[in-house]
Amino acid sequence: MARIQKKGKAGAAKNYITRTRAVKKLQISLPDFRRLCIFKGIYPREPRKKKTVSKGSTAATTFYYTKDIQYLLHEPLLAKFREHKAVAKKIARALGRGESGDAARLERNLVPKIKLDHIIKERYPTFVDALRDLDDALSMLFLFANLPSSEHVPAKTIALCQKLCHEFEHYVIVSHSLRRSFLSIKGIYYQATIQGQDVLWLVPYRFVQRTGGDIDFRIMGTFVEFYTTLLGFVNYRLYTSVGLVYPPKFNANMDAQGAELSAFQIEGKSVSTNGERLHGEVSAAATSEAQEVADRIANVPDAEEDQPENLPVAQDDEEENTETIDKFEAVAPDADVLPQPEASSAEAASLFAPYTFYLARETPRAPLEFILKAFGCKRVGWDATLGEGAFTTNESDPFITHQIIDRTPLPADAAEAIDGGGAAPRVQWPRSTMPGRIYVQPQWVWDCINQGKLLRPDLYGPGAELPPHLSPWMKPKKGEYDPKLPLHEQELEGEAEAFEEDDESASEMEVTDDVEDARDAMERESSVEAGEGMHVASSDDEEDEDDDGGDQRPAVEDEWEGFDSDAESDISEGEAARLQHQRELEAEATGNPLEPEVETARSKNAVVRKKVEKKRKEQAEERERQKMMLSNKKRKLLKRIEYGSNKRDAEAENLRRKKRRLDRTSSNKGAV
Structure with a gap:
């Protein structure tokens, strides 16, 4: 007959050990146990059946693998920890007696050195x-x-x-x-x-x-x-x-x-x-x-062969650009984005190699120096206040090709004040810019190394609105918003027309509200006398109001046509057909040719939007019919998938809408 296995002696209960038992087994203090576990890479573990491992206890307990603790029993650092503890006791005893010299000698000579x-x-x-x-x-x-x-x-x-x-x-x-x-x-x-x-x-x-x-x-x-x-x-x-x-x-x-x-x-x-x-x-x-x-x-390739120095090496036209990295481009429009190979060390070494940079005193010197030198630049200068080791501290050095600055240009009134009176600064930037030198902001360096090429410096000039600084590790997925691509390449069908119509209606509502507020303010000003808190109507005013039949505001509203002059955009299709037929009858009676109706941009957007909505409605109905053929389990799974997809599409559409609104705002500012 087999021996009966006792509870807690095998299985998960034996594979795990609590931290208290582990500390007692190793005979060290808790801080030393933590230190030893960090050195050895041993971390707490969470058992699947915590109640079984803890033998029914529900208290919060930290568990370790039993084999990991047994592995620590043979660690040489345990002896060092014990020696250190013994020396610490001797030092404490000497300090208690007031023997500071003996305590310093013990700490200097007997404290063990731990090597990892x-x-x-x-x-x-x-x-x-x-x-x-x-x-x-x-x-x-x-x-x-x-x-x-x-x-x-x-x-x-x-x-x-x-x-x-x-x-x-x-x-x-x-x-x-x-x-x-x-x-x-x-x-x-x-x-x-x-x-x-x-x-x-x-x-x-x-x-x-x-x-x-x-x-x-x-x-x-x-x-x-x-x-x-x-x-x-x-x-x-x-x-x-x-x-x-x-x-x-x-x-x-x-x-x-x-x-x-x-x-x-x-x-x-x-x-x-x-x-x-x-x-x-x-x-x-x-x-x-x-x-x-x-x-x-x-830069030496792995398969380079030794060739005699005297013999000329023949290179074909096709083999001249062997060091450049090929780029993979997708052929189909809906294909996945292929991962592009990164730049080689030779390309990184030649990006900033032929240039001399000067860092202004307001720029972060340490990261700029590191990045510029890592990408081939061997001549980096900065202001003397930033420290030693610069290639040059003279800002007017003619060999400087690029100067990195991070300050806005001086306004005209401030520049005139500097020229008119007072002590002029040593460097009156930007009035004393060096000819032939390129002035850029620090972001230009980061964007250049991330894209592997020198970008246009005019986009990063002093005081210029910088382009968005995007993460180089971002990989946009299909259907998500990609800030690197133009909007017309990633927007859905009819999305631009819907945005135009919504934006126009929103602007008209804002203008209408402003006009109504202005009209109300004018009425309040005309109805309140100077120095009075309320209006006291005279008998003549009352008679005029009675003759006119009440307030004059409805008459003003009748005269105001508003901004919705194109009333045909909001009428039904039947009403539009009736009006078209009436125009044809009037043209036939007068004998004049029927003038073609001018199709406005708003009407075009409305037509496109109706077509897109009709198409989407048909697709939704077809999808519902297909769902009816699925089982209940698959239908729920498809519902969860559609929920995530719809949420992602809504976020992408919201981002595209913000981008389109920012583009319109910037274009309006440029036009002004």
Whole structure:
């Protein structure tokens, strides 16, 4: 006879363990348990049958996999945590005795140093695995790099995050792996393609951060400790893959003066004729040999064959443009949108390469410098107040081709006041613009890199109304509103005519209301005497009112024809036929030819709208007849599908209506 299985000894009850039991089993404190779980990537689990696992208890309990806790029993960090706890007891005992010197000596010599190298190797056995998990690491480190130092976030941690982030940005600049960027409310999104993996991270805007007391910086600090170790390994691997020395040399004096990226000096490795390695130190702000070597490595195709230097290479006309990327275009009008290939590193390196940029002092220097250098620009200057490391700080340098500004032009009266009296500013922009220089707003840079080409700079000029800045990761689906396409390509049949008719009727109602309000105001002014609060009618006025038969307002209404002079648009078809027949009889009696009726735009829209409504009504009736042949279950399913489709179509139509109204408003302003 088989042994009876006891309850709670097998199945789901054995596969899960509570957090309290896990802490007792590992014999560590709860903060150390949380820290260890973050390092090892172990998270709480939610069992399917929580009541069975908790043995009938309904209290809120956190569960973990039992095998995960058993896996933690062999972790070397447990011994480090216990050593740290023992040293902490000794330090506390020394402080209690007043022996501060002994406490400092114990903290300096006996506190164990925790290294996470073995955990990085366990969690990421291949380098591709580390790149796939780099999104959260970069977002967290860039966040801490912009935080102010406090008792929860020490300055040493912030400096380490800034150093690692700048090193990663230098690799992106050298390899030209940046592909897209987007300015959002949360911050600036960047996407780089590194060894075939898309890495997306978020960089917050630079403003004064006020950290509240409801944030648990201990848990965030644990993640930062793990991510700094991870990014250090990744940076080393990335630098060595493109022939650069890691870590790069760091100039603390330039960093103190706000150099940021320019405070790092890149060292490139090159091999001499004797086979000995030579180390060349070059500044990151200027053209460096290491960057040229890295560019050549990135641009060399995989199947390149070695050819003698003396032999000429014959290239046909068809093979001249082999580096350009083919674009896939749909042949059928209703076909799906094909995903287009992204720009290569060679195209990214040549986008801003031949130009020299100057950043005004009101522009965000750090993101603009990073993006411009990542897309080939090696000459970026800015105002001296923005920090060190600029290519030039002279705004009137003749070699500057583009100047990025973010301020509106001076009005005429302000410019005259500046010229007339008072001390004139050093740079009277835009009255002192340099000839031959292009002035654009910062959004021009982001839109150019997202579209992979240089856009028209006049659309982004000073004080110009900028085009919409759209997300480069947005992929419009069929039937949804696409802001990149014109309205006539995506609007439904009869939608434009319906909008015109509705807009005209709405404008007429507004004008009619304004006229009525003005008429009422005039009547009130004429009926109220100066200095009196109410009207006192005289006997003559009463006699005039009696003779006229009451109020004069109906007579005014009879004289006012309103704006609905085209009465035929609202009459029925029978009445229109009767009026047409009457015109024919009058023309026959007078002997004059019948003049053709002038068809107005409003009547045309009404005819088109009637046809579209009739067609839609027929389609709806046909659809209802088809539904009658379905079963009840399929009919309900189709109803849910139609509900979602109708909701999506209504949202798209509303967006198109807003776009059409904005276009009309802008056109009216341009006409004025």
